[in-house]
Amino acid sequence: MKAKVYITPKAGILDPQGLTIERSLPALGFEGVSNVRVGKYIELELPDGDAAGEAVDQMCHKLLANPIIEDFEFELVTE
Protein backbone atom coordinates (compact mmCIF):
# COMPACT_ATOMS: atom_id res chain seq x y z
CA MET A 1 0.00 0.00 0.00
CA LYS A 2 0.95 3.60 -0.27
CA ALA A 3 1.35 6.09 2.56
CA LYS A 4 0.96 9.80 1.98
CA VAL A 5 2.67 11.75 4.73
CA TYR A 6 2.10 15.48 5.30
CA ILE A 7 4.57 17.34 7.49
CA THR A 8 3.92 20.93 8.54
CA PRO A 9 5.52 23.39 10.93
CA LYS A 10 3.82 23.21 14.32
CA ALA A 11 1.18 25.84 14.97
CA GLY A 12 2.65 28.94 16.52
CA ILE A 13 6.14 28.27 15.24
CA LEU A 14 7.58 30.87 12.94
CA ASP A 15 7.80 29.63 9.37
CA PRO A 16 10.14 32.00 7.50
CA GLN A 17 9.38 30.39 4.13
CA GLY A 18 5.62 30.67 4.59
CA LEU A 19 5.97 34.28 5.71
CA THR A 20 8.03 35.20 2.66
CA ILE A 21 5.48 33.62 0.32
CA GLU A 22 2.65 35.34 2.17
CA ARG A 23 4.34 38.71 1.75
CA SER A 24 4.91 38.19 -1.96
CA LEU A 25 1.33 37.21 -2.84
CA PRO A 26 -0.13 40.76 -2.69
CA ALA A 27 2.38 41.76 -5.37
CA LEU A 28 0.61 39.33 -7.69
CA GLY A 29 -2.78 40.75 -6.80
CA PHE A 30 -3.81 38.11 -4.26
CA GLU A 31 -4.93 40.14 -1.28
CA GLY A 32 -6.01 38.87 2.12
CA VAL A 33 -4.01 35.64 2.14
CA SER A 34 -2.82 34.68 5.61
CA ASN A 35 -1.25 31.80 7.52
CA VAL A 36 0.86 30.45 4.68
CA ARG A 37 2.74 27.44 6.03
CA VAL A 38 5.26 25.47 4.02
CA GLY A 39 5.69 21.80 4.79
CA LYS A 40 6.72 18.56 3.13
CA TYR A 41 4.83 15.81 1.38
CA ILE A 42 6.35 12.34 1.40
CA GLU A 43 5.04 9.31 -0.46
CA LEU A 44 6.19 5.84 0.31
CA GLU A 45 5.14 2.29 -0.40
CA LEU A 46 5.10 -0.42 2.20
CA PRO A 47 3.74 -3.95 2.58
CA ASP A 48 -0.03 -4.23 3.12
CA GLY A 49 -1.13 -5.25 6.58
CA ASP A 50 -2.60 -4.15 9.88
CA ALA A 51 0.78 -3.00 11.13
CA ALA A 52 1.27 -0.46 8.34
CA GLY A 53 -0.34 2.45 10.17
CA GLU A 54 1.71 1.85 13.27
CA ALA A 55 4.86 1.54 11.18
CA VAL A 56 4.29 4.85 9.38
CA ASP A 57 3.52 6.54 12.69
CA GLN A 58 6.86 5.29 14.05
CA MET A 59 8.68 6.41 10.89
CA CYS A 60 7.26 9.89 11.35
CA HIS A 61 8.24 10.06 15.00
CA LYS A 62 11.74 8.72 14.50
CA LEU A 63 12.81 10.16 11.17
CA LEU A 64 10.35 11.77 8.77
CA ALA A 65 9.32 14.59 11.10
CA ASN A 66 11.00 16.37 13.98
CA PRO A 67 8.21 16.42 16.59
CA ILE A 68 9.81 19.42 18.35
CA ILE A 69 9.01 21.74 15.46
CA GLU A 70 6.77 19.76 13.10
CA ASP A 71 3.34 18.12 13.05
CA PHE A 72 2.52 15.23 10.76
CA GLU A 73 -0.50 13.44 9.37
CA PHE A 74 -0.67 10.53 7.02
CA GLU A 75 -3.15 8.51 5.04
CA LEU A 76 -2.85 4.94 3.83
CA VAL A 77 -4.04 4.20 0.33
CA THR A 78 -4.56 0.69 -1.00
CA GLU A 79 -4.26 0.65 -4.76
Place this chain on the structure above:
Amino acid sequence: MAISSQTEVTPVRFGVVVFPGSNCDADSHDAVRSFAGADARYLWHKDTDLGGLDCVILPGGFSYGDYLRCGAIARFSPIMNAVQRFADDGGLVIGICNGFQILLEAGMLPGAMHQNEGLKFVCKLVNLRVENNGIPFTTGYERGQVIKVPIAHHEGNYFIDQAGLAEIEANGQVVVRYCDDEGETTEASNPNGSLGNIAGVCNREHNVFGLMPHPERVCEEIVGGTDGRGVFESIINAVGAKAAAR
Protein backbone atom coordinates in the same frame (compact mmCIF):
# COMPACT_ATOMS: atom_id res chain seq x y z
CA MET B 1 68.29 9.37 35.25
CA ALA B 2 65.21 7.85 33.74
CA ILE B 3 62.16 10.04 33.67
CA SER B 4 59.38 8.53 35.69
CA SER B 5 56.39 7.59 33.58
CA GLN B 6 54.21 9.66 35.89
CA THR B 7 55.83 12.88 34.74
CA GLU B 8 55.13 12.12 31.08
CA VAL B 9 52.12 13.93 29.79
CA THR B 10 49.74 11.82 27.74
CA PRO B 11 48.23 13.89 24.96
CA VAL B 12 44.55 14.59 25.18
CA ARG B 13 42.92 12.36 22.54
CA PHE B 14 40.36 13.93 20.22
CA GLY B 15 38.35 11.95 17.69
CA VAL B 16 36.84 13.78 14.71
CA VAL B 17 33.86 11.94 13.21
CA VAL B 18 33.73 11.98 9.41
CA PHE B 19 30.25 11.61 7.92
CA PRO B 20 29.64 11.53 4.18
CA GLY B 21 29.40 15.26 3.49
CA SER B 22 31.41 16.53 6.45
CA ASN B 23 33.66 19.35 5.30
CA CYS B 24 35.10 20.86 8.47
CA ASP B 25 36.64 17.60 9.65
CA ALA B 26 40.16 18.55 8.49
CA ASP B 27 39.86 22.05 10.01
CA SER B 28 38.87 20.53 13.35
CA HIS B 29 41.64 17.94 13.14
CA ASP B 30 44.25 20.60 12.33
CA ALA B 31 42.96 22.99 14.99
CA VAL B 32 43.38 20.29 17.65
CA ARG B 33 46.87 19.44 16.46
CA SER B 34 47.96 23.07 16.78
CA PHE B 35 47.91 22.49 20.54
CA ALA B 36 50.85 20.92 22.31
CA GLY B 37 49.39 18.21 24.48
CA ALA B 38 46.60 17.24 22.13
CA ASP B 39 46.29 14.67 19.40
CA ALA B 40 43.52 14.04 16.89
CA ARG B 41 42.44 11.16 14.72
CA TYR B 42 39.56 10.62 12.36
CA LEU B 43 36.65 8.29 13.06
CA TRP B 44 34.54 6.98 10.20
CA HIS B 45 30.77 7.21 10.60
CA LYS B 46 30.51 3.44 10.17
CA ASP B 47 32.82 2.73 13.09
CA THR B 48 31.07 1.26 16.08
CA ASP B 49 33.88 1.69 18.60
CA LEU B 50 35.57 4.96 19.52
CA GLY B 51 38.68 3.33 20.96
CA GLY B 52 40.29 5.31 23.76
CA LEU B 53 39.24 8.93 23.48
CA ASP B 54 38.87 11.98 25.68
CA CYS B 55 36.72 14.13 23.40
CA VAL B 56 34.59 13.54 20.32
CA ILE B 57 34.16 16.31 17.76
CA LEU B 58 31.18 16.19 15.38
CA PRO B 59 32.37 18.60 12.69
CA GLY B 60 30.56 20.97 10.38
CA GLY B 61 29.47 20.21 6.85
CA PHE B 62 26.49 18.79 5.05
CA SER B 63 26.22 15.24 6.33
CA TYR B 64 24.08 13.15 3.97
CA GLY B 65 23.51 16.24 1.85
CA ASP B 66 21.32 17.75 4.58
CA TYR B 67 18.54 15.57 3.15
CA LEU B 68 15.21 15.60 4.98
CA ARG B 69 16.50 17.86 7.78
CA CYS B 70 20.07 18.82 8.70
CA GLY B 71 21.53 16.05 10.82
CA ALA B 72 18.42 13.88 10.61
CA ILE B 73 20.12 11.02 8.77
CA ALA B 74 23.56 11.32 10.35
CA ARG B 75 22.11 10.72 13.79
CA PHE B 76 21.40 7.13 12.70
CA SER B 77 24.99 6.51 11.60
CA PRO B 78 26.45 3.48 13.36
CA ILE B 79 28.99 5.62 15.24
CA MET B 80 26.29 7.66 16.94
CA ASN B 81 25.42 4.78 19.28
CA ALA B 82 29.01 4.79 20.47
CA VAL B 83 28.99 8.58 20.79
CA GLN B 84 25.81 8.38 22.85
CA ARG B 85 27.31 5.77 25.18
CA PHE B 86 30.51 7.80 25.48
CA ALA B 87 28.47 10.88 26.48
CA ASP B 88 26.36 8.84 28.92
CA ASP B 89 29.60 7.81 30.62
CA GLY B 90 30.59 11.45 31.00
CA GLY B 91 32.82 11.76 27.91
CA LEU B 92 33.13 15.19 26.30
CA VAL B 93 31.30 15.68 22.99
CA ILE B 94 31.31 18.89 20.98
CA GLY B 95 29.19 19.44 17.87
CA ILE B 96 30.07 22.35 15.62
CA CYS B 97 27.52 23.66 13.10
CA ASN B 98 26.25 20.50 11.34
CA GLY B 99 27.59 18.60 14.36
CA PHE B 100 25.32 20.72 16.59
CA GLN B 101 22.37 19.94 14.30
CA ILE B 102 23.15 16.22 14.57
CA LEU B 103 23.22 16.41 18.39
CA LEU B 104 19.84 18.18 18.36
CA GLU B 105 18.32 15.60 16.01
CA ALA B 106 19.74 12.82 18.18
CA GLY B 107 18.09 14.33 21.24
CA MET B 108 21.47 14.68 22.95
CA LEU B 109 20.89 18.43 23.21
CA PRO B 110 17.58 20.26 23.73
CA GLY B 111 15.80 22.18 20.97
CA ALA B 112 15.70 22.14 17.17
CA MET B 113 16.88 24.13 14.17
CA HIS B 114 14.86 26.09 11.65
CA GLN B 115 15.96 27.76 8.47
CA ASN B 116 17.54 31.14 9.06
CA GLU B 117 14.94 33.85 9.43
CA GLY B 118 16.27 35.61 6.32
CA LEU B 119 16.13 32.33 4.34
CA LYS B 120 19.72 32.86 3.26
CA PHE B 121 22.95 31.05 3.94
CA VAL B 122 24.87 33.37 6.26
CA CYS B 123 28.65 33.30 6.22
CA LYS B 124 30.36 35.94 8.35
CA LEU B 125 32.27 36.75 11.50
CA VAL B 126 29.96 37.27 14.48
CA ASN B 127 30.34 38.30 18.11
CA LEU B 128 29.53 35.78 20.78
CA ARG B 129 29.04 36.45 24.47
CA VAL B 130 30.16 33.67 26.77
CA GLU B 131 27.22 33.09 29.12
CA ASN B 132 28.55 30.12 31.04
CA ASN B 133 32.29 29.73 31.46
CA GLY B 134 31.91 26.94 33.98
CA ILE B 135 31.54 24.02 31.58
CA PRO B 136 34.48 21.92 30.31
CA PHE B 137 34.37 23.72 26.93
CA THR B 138 34.53 27.33 28.12
CA THR B 139 36.68 27.67 31.23
CA GLY B 140 39.31 29.38 29.09
CA TYR B 141 37.06 32.42 28.73
CA GLU B 142 35.73 35.01 31.14
CA ARG B 143 32.04 35.09 31.82
CA GLY B 144 30.54 37.81 29.61
CA GLN B 145 33.61 37.85 27.36
CA VAL B 146 32.90 38.77 23.75
CA ILE B 147 34.68 36.62 21.16
CA LYS B 148 34.72 36.78 17.37
CA VAL B 149 33.96 33.50 15.64
CA PRO B 150 32.67 32.84 12.10
CA ILE B 151 29.34 31.27 11.22
CA ALA B 152 28.42 29.58 7.93
CA HIS B 153 24.99 28.01 7.85
CA HIS B 154 21.50 28.02 6.40
CA GLU B 155 19.70 26.29 9.28
CA GLY B 156 20.92 27.92 12.47
CA ASN B 157 17.70 29.44 13.74
CA TYR B 158 17.57 27.85 17.19
CA PHE B 159 14.17 27.00 18.62
CA ILE B 160 12.97 25.52 21.88
CA ASP B 161 9.54 25.73 23.50
CA GLN B 162 8.94 28.09 26.44
CA ALA B 163 9.18 25.39 29.11
CA GLY B 164 12.39 24.09 27.57
CA LEU B 165 13.84 27.59 27.36
CA ALA B 166 13.12 28.26 31.04
CA GLU B 167 14.80 24.98 31.90
CA ILE B 168 17.99 25.52 29.89
CA GLU B 169 18.29 29.10 31.14
CA ALA B 170 17.93 27.95 34.75
CA ASN B 171 20.48 25.15 34.33
CA GLY B 172 23.19 27.28 32.73
CA GLN B 173 22.79 25.38 29.46
CA VAL B 174 22.79 28.50 27.28
CA VAL B 175 26.53 28.73 26.71
CA VAL B 176 26.99 31.40 24.03
CA ARG B 177 24.74 34.08 22.51
CA TYR B 178 25.06 36.28 19.45
CA CYS B 179 25.78 39.86 20.50
CA ASP B 180 27.14 43.19 19.28
CA ASP B 181 30.65 44.56 19.86
CA GLU B 182 29.63 45.73 23.33
CA GLY B 183 28.20 42.36 24.29
CA GLU B 184 24.56 43.40 24.00
CA THR B 185 22.27 40.72 22.60
CA THR B 186 20.45 42.95 20.14
CA GLU B 187 18.15 41.93 17.30
CA ALA B 188 20.61 43.37 14.79
CA SER B 189 23.37 41.13 16.11
CA ASN B 190 21.22 38.02 15.72
CA PRO B 191 22.24 36.60 12.34
CA ASN B 192 19.57 33.92 11.94
CA GLY B 193 16.58 34.63 14.18
CA SER B 194 17.62 32.26 16.95
CA LEU B 195 15.41 32.41 20.02
CA GLY B 196 17.11 34.52 22.71
CA ASN B 197 20.12 35.02 20.39
CA ILE B 198 21.19 31.51 21.39
CA ALA B 199 24.27 30.34 19.47
CA GLY B 200 25.23 27.31 21.54
CA VAL B 201 23.81 25.10 24.27
CA CYS B 202 24.99 22.21 26.41
CA ASN B 203 23.19 19.29 28.02
CA ARG B 204 22.11 19.24 31.64
CA GLU B 205 25.28 17.41 32.67
CA HIS B 206 27.46 19.97 30.80
CA ASN B 207 29.54 17.33 28.96
CA VAL B 208 27.84 17.68 25.56
CA PHE B 209 28.10 21.06 23.84
CA GLY B 210 26.83 22.24 20.47
CA LEU B 211 27.25 25.58 18.73
CA MET B 212 26.63 26.96 15.25
CA PRO B 213 29.78 29.16 15.09
CA HIS B 214 33.09 27.56 14.13
CA PRO B 215 35.78 27.92 16.83
CA GLU B 216 38.07 25.59 14.85
CA ARG B 217 38.29 28.22 12.11
CA VAL B 218 39.80 30.83 14.43
CA CYS B 219 42.65 28.99 16.09
CA GLU B 220 45.58 30.61 14.30
CA GLU B 221 46.43 34.24 13.51
CA ILE B 222 47.18 33.37 9.91
CA VAL B 223 43.54 32.44 9.31
CA GLY B 224 42.18 35.60 10.86
CA GLY B 225 41.85 35.10 14.59
CA THR B 226 42.50 33.02 17.66
CA ASP B 227 39.32 33.52 19.66
CA GLY B 228 38.34 29.89 19.11
CA ARG B 229 41.40 28.53 20.88
CA GLY B 230 39.75 28.90 24.26
CA VAL B 231 37.30 26.10 23.46
CA PHE B 232 40.07 23.59 22.77
CA GLU B 233 42.24 24.85 25.66
CA SER B 234 39.28 24.41 27.99
CA ILE B 235 38.73 20.83 26.84
CA ILE B 236 42.43 20.00 27.19
CA ASN B 237 42.49 21.48 30.70
CA ALA B 238 39.29 19.70 31.69
CA VAL B 239 40.66 16.34 30.56
CA GLY B 240 43.97 17.03 32.30
CA ALA B 241 42.23 17.95 35.54
CA LYS B 242 40.11 14.81 35.38
CA ALA B 243 43.22 12.65 34.83
CA ALA B 244 45.04 14.33 37.71
CA ALA B 245 42.11 13.69 40.02
CA ARG B 246 42.24 9.96 39.32
